[in-house]
Amino acid sequence: xxxxxxxxxxxxxxxxxxxxxxxxxxxxxxxxxxxxxxxxxxxxxxxxxxxxxxxxxxxxxxxxxxxxxxxxxxxxxxxxxxxxxxxxxxxxxxxxxxxxxxxxxxxxxxxxxxxxxxxxxxxxxxxxxxxxxxxxxxxxxxxxxxxxxxxxxxxxxxxxxxxxxxxxxxxxxxxxxxxxxxxxxxxxxxxxxxxxxxxxxxxxxxxxxxxxxxxxxxxxxxxxxxxxxxxxxxxxxxxxxxxxxxxxxxxxxxxxxxxxxxxxxxxxxxxxxxxxxxxxxxxxxxxxxxxxxxxxxxxxxxxxxxxxxxxxxxxxxxxxxxxxxxxxxxxxxxxx
Numbered sequence: 001x002x003x004x005x006x007x008x009x010x011x012x013x014x015x016x017x018x019x020x021x022x023x024x025x026x027x028x029x030x031x032x033x034x035x036x037x038x039x040x041x042x043x044x045x046x047x048x049x050x051x052x053x054x055x056x057x058x059x060x061x062x063x064x065x066x067x068x069x070x071x072x073x074x075x076x077x078x079x080x081x082x083x084x085x086x087x088x089x090x091x092x093x094x095x096x097x098x099x100x101x102x103x104x105x106x107x108x109x110x111x112x113x114x115x116x117x118x119x120x121x122x123x124x125x126x127x128x129x130x131x132x133x134x135x136x137x138x139x140x141x142x143x144x145x146x147x148x149x150x151x152x153x154x155x156x157x158x159x160x161x162x163x164x165x166x167x168x169x170x171x172x173x174x175x176x177x178x179x180x181x182x183x184x185x186x187x188x189x190x191x192x193x194x195x196x197x198x199x200x201x202x203x204x205x206x207x208x209x210x211x212x213x214x215x216x217x218x219x220x221x222x223x224x225x226x227x228x229x230x231x232x233x234x235x236x237x238x239x240x241x242x243x244x245x246x247x248x249x250x251x252x253x254x255x256x257x258x259x260x261x262x263x264x265x266x267x268x269x270x271x272x273x274x275x276x277x278x279x280x281x282x283x284x285x286x287x288x289x290x291x292x293x294x295x296x297x298x299x300x301x302x303x304x305x306x307x308x309x310x311x312x313x314x315x316x317x318x319x320x321x322x323x324x325x326x327x328x329x330x331x332x333x334x335x336x
Contacts, residue, residue: 006132008149011292012322013238014125015149016080016110018292019053019299023077026053032129033081037061047072051299056083056111059090063097070103077299079110079124082226086113108299111228113249122295123253124229126238128152131207142204150330156211157323160240163215165313167281173219173244173268176201176210177232185246189223192265197273215239218277219260224248233259237290240316242280244268256286258312284309 009021020026027034027041035057037045045052045066054062056078076098083089085107098104099116112121128149147155163169173193177186178200199217201210214220220236222243229250236243237257244260251261258280262268288294288307297304310318 006148006150008128008132009292011126011128011149011153013153013290014123014234014292014295015128016124017129017149018125019077019122019295020080022292022296023051023053023299025049025051030080030129033057033083035061037066042066045069049074051075051077053077053079055079055081056085056089056109057081059098060094063094067098067101073103073105075105075299076107077109077122078107079122082111084111084113084228085109085119086111106301111250113228120298121250121253122298123234123250123289124227124231125234125292126152126156127231127235142206150326154323154326154330155208156235156238157319157326159208159211159215160238160316161320161323163212163240163316165316166218166240166242166277169218169241170199170216171218171273171277172199173197173221173273174199174201174214174217174241175221176205176214177221177223177225185224189221189246189265193221194266194269196270197268211235211239214241217241219244219273223265229253234290237287238319240312242276242312253289255289257289258283258285280312282311284311285315287315 007021008015008018011018017030020030025044027038034055037058045062046069049070052074054076078085087095095114098107099118104118106118106120108120108122110122110124112119131147131152132149175198178190198221201213205213214236218241220232220241220243222230222233222236222245224230228248233243233245242258242260244262246265247261247263254261260276286307286309288304294304
């Protein structure tokens with residue numbers, strides 16, 4: 001199969017693996033939350049490694065056995081994990097050792113919850129890898145059959161297009177995370193989110209079916225999962241559903257995007273919901289932050305291209321055109 005079908009770095013929209021595969025130095029066969037640094041990869045952790053992608057779980061080994069070998073400025077990128085960059089998942093001593101290293105130019109991190117001049121947050125983006133060939137699976141998943149990353153991108157664009165304009169969607173906030181309510185702040189969200197503004201998916205569905213249902217709602221509730229960031233937030237934006245999140249250290253990632261940021265889950269009353277829908281329906285946004293290329297520019301310290309500001313429905317039309325372009329180029333098959 002051609003590279004542009006199977007690799008996340010050929011997708012338009014941002015994902016953990018898309019960022020990983022776009023960096024100069026990364027593991028050849030990535031696995032989420034990898035702890036061990038493979039030998040072939042370890043040999044490349046030297047002064048020729050200009051941009052290095054690691055999972056946070058690799059950082060203790062990297063700092064102890066490999067950091068000393070780097071004697072030229074380098075950029076560190078971490079992600080593809082539920083671990084955060086904070087003093088809970090990583091020790092203060094480890095953070096200090098890395099951040100105070102004279103050759104570390106900058107560190108771009110998913111699930112960032114630590115302040116330092118060398119640290120910048122990047123998004124978790126879409127999850128293309130669970131259903132793709134990237135993890136080497138030979139069977140399907142509870143979410144559905146294997147689907148290559150670019151096919152998944154085609155699928156989400158087509159579902160977004162078919163769902164129609166934002167003002168024709170159901171005026172409630174969709175949820176499908178309550179089937180795993182023991183993670184993050186989900187129990188708190190369940191108990192505090194106003195019942196009249198929430199819709200809870202009644203049974204477990206394949207991801208495609210859940211995406212289709214999700215896209216029919218104007219809002220999507222997106223509490224924490226295993227990590228600080230959540231794929232659901234970024235999926236919702238690409239389904240034309242406005243994410244509803246609680247304020248966190250990641251608020252800056254949502255700048256100029258149609259995201260409702262609450263102080264408390266209980267704040268999403270009927271009045272607030274209608275106000276946010278009216279406001280979002282007429283506002284224009286810069287959707288550049290959904291693009292992989294935007295974040296690659298940020299990491300490379302290039303000026304990111306800024307897209308023309310547009311309404312939510314204009315963005316739907318743009319993604320619909322992109323979905324048609326992908327179908328014309330690659331066909332309509334869903335499985336990889």
